[in-house]
Amino acid sequence: MKSFNTAAVCVPSKHYMVDITKKVDEIRKMVDDGKYFTISRPRQYGKTTTLNQLKRVLDKDYTVLSLDFQSIDNDAFANGAFFSQAMARIVLDAYEFENVLIPEDTVDALKELNASEQDKVKMDDLFRIFKRWLTKSETSVVLIIDEVDSATNNQVFLDFLSQLRDGYISRDTKGIKTFQSVILAGVTDVKHLKSKIREDSNSKENSPWNIAADFTIDMSLSEEGIRAMLDEYEADHHTGMKPDVIAREIRDYTNGYPFLVSRICQIIDEHFVPEKFSSLSEAWTPDGVAQAAKAIISEDNTLFDSIMGKIRNMPGLRDELRQILMTGETIAHRPDDDDQKQLRMYGFIINDHNTVAVANKIFEMRLYNYFIGESRFSEEMRGDALDHKPEFIKNGELNVPLIMERFIETQKYIRNLNDEQAEKKFIEEEGREKFLTYLSPIINGVGTFSIEEQTRNRKRMDIVIHYNGKRYIIELKIWHGERYNEEGEKQVLGYLDYFGLSTGYMLSFNFNKNKKTGVEEIHIGDKLLFEGIV
Template sequence: MKRYFNTEGQCIPENHYMVRLDQRIKKIKEQYVEQGSYFIINNGRQYGKTTTLWALEDYLADDYLVLSMDFQGITTEEYQDETSFTNAFLKMLIDAIEESKSDLKDTAPLAAFLKKSEAALLSEMFYELSKMCKLSSKPVVLMIDEVDSASNNQVFIDFLALLRHYYIKRSKKPIFHSVILAGVYDIKNLKLKIRPSQERQYNSPWNIAAAFDIDMSFSAGQIAAMLREYETDKRTGMDTENISENIYQYTAGYPYLVSALCKILDEKLPGYEKFAYDKNVWTNKGVSEAVKILLKSHTPLFDSLVKQLDMFPNLRKMTEDILFQGKQIVFSSAEKSIRLGCMFGFLKESNDQVIVANRIFEMYLLNLFMAEESLESEMFRQGQNDKNQFVTDSKLNMDLVLKKFVEYFNEIYGDNDDKFLEKYGRKFFLLYLKPIINGVGNYYIEAQTRDARRTDVIVDYLGEQFVIELKIWHGSEYKERGEKQLSDYLDYFHKEKGYLLSFNFNKKKEIGVKELKIGEKTIIEAVV
């Protein structure tokens, strides 16, 4: 069987090209399992949690009796009451013991208890579990995947409470050496299957859990190591260091997104005429095309992202403020919307600020918000009407795009007050630009330079990049500083020409487009 990039379910090294997890699972064993910790691996969807658990199970097998379970195997009906849950849990546990090939010679004691006590209580079950752990010659590690599928049920809260009770008493009552839960929701704050219409208390019995601080994302170096294995098999001639860095810049190492881009590059792009040869696929242009394909895809990860924004309006508003207004929000895990966004995996903390987790999520969210806005946007319609005049011989005339935007912006919005223009001006430009490049190009907002006054938009159109700085005017000194910043930023992209769109609230401003020279750089400045 030939190896391939996998985006569905568990990744297996023998079958799939994947980032090696040896160092990660070694750290988990040394920092958590060996210390007898109870903890949860809590990350966004498709973040490699299940693959990590499977790898960890194999890694621990020599030293521990590892019992691995998946709570997706317990039905809604089996969560209805204590005895139904106990019954289902014990059946699943017996299967786990048999699959582990443990030195517990058989599962007869637990099976006998299950048969004898079909209406057993949780407390009775834990008494039997304590005896089982005492009989085992190895410390017992319990792993439960997809644990948050149970977290909206009182019986599960009671189950955690008994785990906590035995954890505290384990010097006198034998019980699991370590318990590892995995899921999206943070079980420490249990009642977190939040319904926006209901207020719930966060009185979790899981306050014994150790903080899990191991980074589950992939570094550019880890991606490069995976691509070197692929290159050994395929001989594409790619520059693995450059391509891995480019993939990392788009994904920030989000495991599913890394695999998804690589899968598109490996399986889809060779079918495109302009990528007919392998040497054309694994290039920066190829990565850009793969991003465009991924953003148009209907994936469970993107569906989940949209679902959470719909469920939590405050989270949605905060995300829009970050993207369109450059609003800087101080990170605090105590703030509900921030905590939720980070828990779901599409927000994160950077330098004490809240940011969108990666460039692909930014681009997807921008596309989503723009699609919704476009239904009522006059500026979007103008861009749609004008788009054919901006492209000649497959080249985008960005100078003309800015010139036309200035004309329409002042015509449509020129009479609005400063606060309105400061809040929505940048969004209007993105709405005008969207239909012009739609289907052919992409754009993203550079997270590192974005703030309430400055937004850098990077447009990629058929392999050509345009750097556009959107500025809120705050005096001549600020303008000069902005020109210098843009000039420096052009150096980073190895560009000789850039664009500066100034939203100027000075009554004596000169509306229009002009060309500036800053050193050896050319800057096209548009003022509205």
């Protein structure tokens, strides 16, 4: 029986996985066209799995030399001689252990290079061996190198790229046979490696990898692909799930990030029965997906460790992310900003119509937890929320109107309502952060919340709370008059229809001195809205 896999390579015969045949075919086309390129994607984004399947496809028509720089010791990058001998060894390993077809004279030459005194070895000796092999080879040779990040901060790797570049140019200008295609894969793109290694400004502009073609193939997992994977799982397990519904939920949380997709499925399949659900039929539901997302944001794993470590070391960008999430600010996408480059490279932020956006809801939820935990309002809000928590939860359900009422009452006493500037600062900058900080300890341990990204701006923010298998929709907004309020009501009603709910909630932060605070019920058609004014 197959399983979901989140460690190392996914194998179609052993694991449930999204069919990536079309993506592999697109990459194959680049190889056939003789392109040299880099597959630069975040950690656990399916790079190695894709390369593994690509090799299987290419093996039918090419000799594929697939190497992994993680198998080279760091000491090998000390100079060109060490590196060339290390390369000779891993190529020999591919010949001996992976049955890569390499001519005997090439094998003998590589062995001789490896046995030579290091002060007599140069990198062009290695490439001269390659040239002789490639010239005689009846089949074209494709070079794939995974985990090129292992070469970080090494000048030797740039020299290696320069040799590959020279071969590529000589192929087109002199007709000298070289590698059909070279594929480098890793988190860090070669330009970033270059900028870290070279110190002088001129070198920063002269990349040895400027012959590389753009790699624009989308490696995220589509809703349709996830659904097909779930169809296969359902055929084996007969849980009664609705694959189309679950696929949409998973895609909504992950934006197709391969590790997160597989991890949600793995948690539901392996960890929820009987701890959280009595059967797989109950686990493979939207509530099960929400619970799995909640479990992921609480995990210690290398993916979050690397991302959060970067954010903690980037105070400027961290503050901008706080503004995006807490106040709805729009931060411009800056292609030349080093901090933004780093977080884009690690897959944490994306360019969304020339503005910065967090890459998916799970990353957002992790960030909200982080910002709420360090909020200057944390002690003030958490104490009151925890004191009244028993009143807010009855029979496993949230009493959202009471939560809003208590929050409104709390704010009356801790804000100076006679200070217009203080009131304006609360409305525009602090109100939403305070409410989220107030809400968090109430639902902690059982529920979680996410923000509908398309609604997050300086005027409004829609919160979707997942608690004990139920959803609650709360719109937080800044009051801009009755007309805008009516539009907000329509938007909440639209969300209620989408989620199949009959009750919704609105919490408005109102700067009008004559406002009437509190919560009131409003019936609109067959829907019930609770509207609160702060």
